Amino acid sequence: MSDLKITNLYKRYGNVEVLKDINLDINSGEFIVFVGPSGCGKSTLLRTISGLEEISSGALEIGGRLVNDVAPSKRGIAMVFQSYALYPHMTVFDNMAYSLKLQRISKAEIKKKVEAAADMLQLGPYLERLPKALSGGQRQRVAIGRAIVRNPQVFLFDEPLSNLDAALRVATRMEIAKLKESLPDTTMIYVTHDQVEAMTLADRIVVLKDGVVMQVGTPMELYDTPQSLFVAGFIGSPKMNFMTGKHAESYKAHTVGVRPEHMKITPNGSGVWSGKVIYSENLGSDSYIYVDIGEEEAVIVRQDGKTPYHAGDTISFAPEADLYHRFDETGSPITTGVVTPVKAASIRSANPANSAKGGAPDAGVVGSAGAVAMPASKTSAKKPAAKVASPKAGTVKTAAARKAPARKAPAKPKA
Ligand SMILES: Nc1ncnc2c1ncn2[C@@H]1O[C@H](COP(=O)(O)OP(=O)(O)OP(=O)(O)O)[C@@H](O)[C@H]1O
Numbered sequence: 001m002s003d004l005k006i007t008n009l010y011k012r013y014g015n016v017e018v019l020k021d022i023n024l025d026i027n028s029g030e031f032i033v034f035v036g037p038s039g040c041g042k043s044t045l046l047r048t049i050s051g052l053e054e055i056s057s058g059a060l061e062i063g064g065r066l067v068n069d070v071a072p073s074k075r076g077i078a079m080v081f082q083s084y085a086l087y088p089h090m091t092v093f094d095n096m097a098y099s100l101k102l103q104r105i106s107k108a109e110i111k112k113k114v115e116a117a118a119d120m121l122q123l124g125p126y127l128e129r130l131p132k133a134l135s136g137g138q139r140q141r142v143a144i145g146r147a148i149v150r151n152p153q154v155f156l157f158d159e160p161l162s163n164l165d166a167a168l169r170v171a172t173r174m175e176i177a178k179l180k181e182s183l184p185d186t187t188m189i190y191v192t193h194d195q196v197e198a199m200t201l202a203d204r205i206v207v208l209k210d211g212v213v214m215q216v217g218t219p220m221e222l223y224d225t226p227q228s229l230f231v232a233g234f235i236g237s238p239k240m241n242f243m244t245g246k247h248a249e250s251y252k253a254h255t256v257g258v259r260p261e262h263m264k265i266t267p268n269g270s271g272v273w274s275g276k277v278i279y280s281e282n283l284g285s286d287s288y289i290y291v292d293i294g295e296e297e298a299v300i301v302r303q304d305g306k307t308p309y310h311a312g313d314t315i316s317f318a319p320e321a322d323l324y325h326r327f328d329e330t331g332s333p334i335t336t337g338v339v340t341p342v343k344a345a346s347i348r349s350a351n352p353a354n355s356a357k358g359g360a361p362d363a364g365v366v367g368s369a370g371a372v373a374m375p376a377s378k379t380s381a382k383k384p385a386a387k388v389a390s391p392k393a394g395t396v397k398t399a400a401a402r403k404a405p406a407r408k409a410p411a412k413p414k415a
């Protein structure tokens with residue numbers, strides 16, 4: 001059994017609380033991914049699980065056994081770090097065999113274990129090489145192999161791929177996915193900054209912020225029904241757009257969130273929002289259009305294929321069907337009530353030309369998590385993991401954020 005139970009776990013360095021009341025139940029054989037902004041405590045949580053850091057208070061159980069005071073080597077865990085730190089003077093074989101030699105395991109047994117791990121990671125041809133004669137991805141695989149031979153119950157990975165270039169990351173990510181399949185009973189906990197790794201590898205994702213667990217769920221649960229503004233903005237790349245103030249009025253919300261891939265461009269100003277394009281990115285397969293509607297950050301609209309819109313154009317857009325999320329002023333999802341949208345015209349009252357054709361956002365019954373229920377087919381078709389993040393993905397400040405707070409109403413959409 002390699003299930004983990006973390007109960008009321010705190011980690012303090014002096015007066016600084018780095019982990020606050022962490023409660024997690026991780027099933028045997030599950031692949032769990034920790035994500036969160038830099039400094040939120042991901043590595044610290046992993047290191048407390050490994051035993052490299054002491055727990056200040058709370059309980060950690062592995063396989064039903066309380067391990068708070070059990071030495072790292074006796075916890076049945078193995079950890080793979082970002083820096084693989086192989087012994088440079090030892091061959092791949094010896095690097096992988098090292099911990100087994102320390103345990104005085106027989107030569108024949110060591111050979112069997114190392115060769116099996118090398119097979120699993122396609123390192124067979126490299127066993128006699130020194131690390132310096134390997135690529136970064138191969139070295140990282142040796143580091144993983146070194147952990148596999150120990151036959152851990154629980155595998156801990158701390159950003160193992162972040163030193164690799166883009167192509168190698170993809171290849172090594174697939175290796176890790178295969179590794180997971182070949183070790184179905186081994187529990188894996190994996191820290192990453194990479195959205196694609198999190199979405200594709202995880203059975204469940206744990207989102208951390210400032211040492212607190214914000215939400216735990218499957219990738220699609222987090223994507224479809226974020227339980228807070230924070231999670232809504234954190235999961236997904238480029239991130240969810242947030243419209244506030246008068247831009248959220250017709251949704252009877254403090255903030256309405258719409259993912260770039262759920263915005264559709266509407267003709268003749270018939271959308272919910274409109275504004276000037278300040279920047280557009282053509283990636284070939286898809287495009288991102290950054291639009292200034294008077295929010296601090298530009299609204300990002302994703303289009304399939306190449307976009308005809310450029311800086312200076314005015315476009316109008318709306319959420320697809322009912323693919324939007326409503327939040328109150330505390331950042332919690334609004335879970336009650338039915339949105340009775342006001343005509344979009346009222347949002348753009350300063351621009352009668354647009355108002356004349358103002359369409360209204362689709363009404364939707366709000367689901368239990370505050371996000372309006374989405375058709376399953378749409379949800380799966382829009383799985384974000386398959387998409388490479390826009391190279392510029394992130395936030396683009398608008399003129400409003402840079403200069404005057406007062407803004408003119410957006411000009412008439414060109415469509
Ligand atoms: N030994 C220490 N003494 C004091 N504070 C520490 C110590 N180690 C870590 N911290 C603090 O704990 C917090 C969490 O650090 P941690 O390394 O877990 O973050 P992280 O989520 O892994 O970040 P990153 O994504 O940058 O790796 C940080 O604010 C860090 O400064």
Ligand SMILES: [Mg+2]
Nearest residue numbers: 042043044158
């Ligand atoms: Mg870290």
